[in-house]
Amino acid sequence: MREVAVIGCGMTRFGELWEKSFRDIFVEAALKAIDDAGVDHLDSLYVGTMTSGLFVGQEHVGALMADYLGVAPVPAVRVESACCSGGMALRLGFFDIASGNSDIVLIGGVEKMTDGADVTYALATAADQEYEVYQGVTFPGLYAMIARAHMHQYGTTRKQLAHVAVKNHHNGSLNPHAQFQNEITVEQVIGATMVAHPLTVLDSSPVSDGAACVVLASSDVAKKLKKPLIKIVSSSAATDALALHQREDITTLKAVKHAAESAYKMAGLKPTDIQLAEVHDCFTIAEICIVEELGFVKKGKGGEFTEKGETALEGSIPVNTSGGLKAKGHPVGATGVAQAVEIVEQLRGNAGKRQVKNATIGLTQNMGGSGASSVVHIFKKES
Amino acid sequence: MPSPRYWRETPQRYRLEAAKCKQCGKISFPPRLVCLGCGNKDFDTVKLSDKGKIVTFTTICVAPTQFTEEAPYSIAIVELSDGVRFTTQVVDCTPEDLEIGKPVKIVFRKIQEEDKTGIICYGYKAVLT
Incomplete structure (x- = not known):
């Protein structure tokens, strides 16, 4: 190749x-x-x-x-x-x-x-029409069921979920392309209009x-062309059962896990080599599951990891420096490419106030539906 | 929902009919043409158990157009005693009554209406036992 x-x-x-x-x-x-x-x-x-x-x-x-x-x-x-x-x-x-x-x-x-x-109908076409949507479930509803299971299995808290949105709004406030450039608080997330228990409108991408x-x-x-050389060193994708209920473990995004494992293998890299990542935080719980599947933290510890600030701009692995889907916005088909734009700007050193210092390796993770398809790319700056 | 799409699924939705693999015994619901357990393509038709328990759940507050009059309503992933899981509404209860692990029974109910002059669509829902 x-x-x-x-x-x-x-x-x-x-x-x-x-x-x-x-x-x-x-x-x-x-x-x-x-x-x-x-x-x-x-x-x-x-x-x-x-x-x-x-x-x-x-x-x-x-x-x-x-x-x-x-x-x-x-x-x-x-x-x-x-x-x-x-x-x-x-x-x-x-x-x-x-x-x-x-x-x-x-x-x-x-x-x-x-x-x-x-919009609710259009987005729901990514779920199983006959056996999920027919029963009255929505996308926030599917992720809410993942959140409830994650809280039950691992003790993830309502507050930890909110921290994902708070962090991503902070990053969005530093991104001139973001839909929302305002900071929000944990209390605002938890107190916002309920969409599907336990997720509120501020747990949801817009x-x-x-x-x-x-x-x-x-x-x-x-x-x-004498361009700074930002190489794509991995491109991996995987699939899983379309319906959430068909998956062995409701809290495991197997397509993400598989795509990530083969992306690391293709690039000869480990999760600890990744310096920043743009991930598919369509709902706050999604980012918590994804940082686990990408191997940044042990399964079940994603909530705690986020609350401690490990995924913040100045944390050990900055996640969604752009503001993510939550604050940057989620024009569905554009999201996966916008993630690549953010990583390239970061590796070029053009990310302004949200710049991650000396970043040379970044990852993007994009996901379909409730996780039935996922694609992971790894980018590397050559000096 | 277009009527043929609805009509085709009635054995599953009305009678909980599933496909049991003749080779490995895995039950597929809805029926599939290829067994996920062993790749076999021969099945027997079996009826699912009507008893199960809640695996996870939510209460939908912002509903799709055809369900807006019912909101808020609860939805769960239920695991039946034969191991099959599906997504279903949990009715005749308040959201506070739901808990992971609680036993449920599957009942036959109206699910939605096609439109003012269209068909009424039926299927399964769960009730707490």
Whole structure:
């Protein structure tokens, strides 16, 4: 396989972008990434979007975006794996270059969720329609059941869950692209409107519009362009039972665990080598389970680890320096690519007030549904 | 919900019909074409137990459109005495009554309506025993 590097990145601000269309937010992010990369052509385009058909009535997204970006006839395809559509698009682009098929590829992620669609229904299509959604369960409901089981099995507290949101809002307050740039308190999280017991609206990522893009190139092309060499040293994905009730242990995200283990193996790295990570905190409990599955802390200790500040900006392994899905926003299909944008900015040393000092190795973990699919990438800065 | 999609699932939803692998004995609910236990493709139809216990639960406060009139309502993952797990509403109780490990019985109830002129959809729910 050839070495693959990220040579450009760009994103829109995440939030309620009512004045901008689905296609225009993608093009805005894509132009920033292409300009950043300094390339004059693309060989291929991959666009992650979860359910644009339900959100804005638009499918055939690959061709649409190639057309509006003005790069047709470049081959383009839309990639879908629920909430990790963006991360999976990145993975396909990675292999397109690694295989030698393409030299320069644009990866985009985009979602427009505030155009009036039934968002709860649209998101629920990532769960088992016949045996979960039919019974009246929602996504917050599924994660609430994971939270309840985690609290029961490991003694994780309501307060520990809240600490995830408090930390991520703090990080979001330092990120000009974040949907929410305000600090919140543990008391506010616990006292907020209940969505699905024990999770409140402040345990939940928001409904967002937004797009993020990265330009990938072979290392040879990246060197010719004299770009700082941020290599993708791992791309791994895995799956698990779609329905939460089919899983042996409700608190274990097996797809995340498998993807992480094979990502570490591919890069020849250990969890302790990772200096920062962007993870899929669609709900506070998700981040607690994920830091366990990624091997940053022992299973069951994720709540305590977070409460102690180990995952904070100045902690031993900063997690979601961007503000995560909680504060940066979660335009579903864009999330996986936006995670890559954050890690690249951090490794380049461009993360401003939220910069993690001397970071050279970062990880992204993106996840679909209640954890039935997950994708992990590891990025390494070459000096 | 489109009627054919509903009609196809009635053996599972009305009668708790499951598929028991002829080779390894693992019960799949809903029935599958490939056994997750051993990869075998031959099954017997069996009826699930109607007794079980709560594995985990929540109370939904913000509900999907077709359930808004019922909110708040409780949902649990239930493990039946034959080992099968599924997601179901727990009814005829208040959210405070629910606890992990509490025994439940499975009952036949109305689940949702298609729309004003459409079909009424039935299925299983749990009650505390």
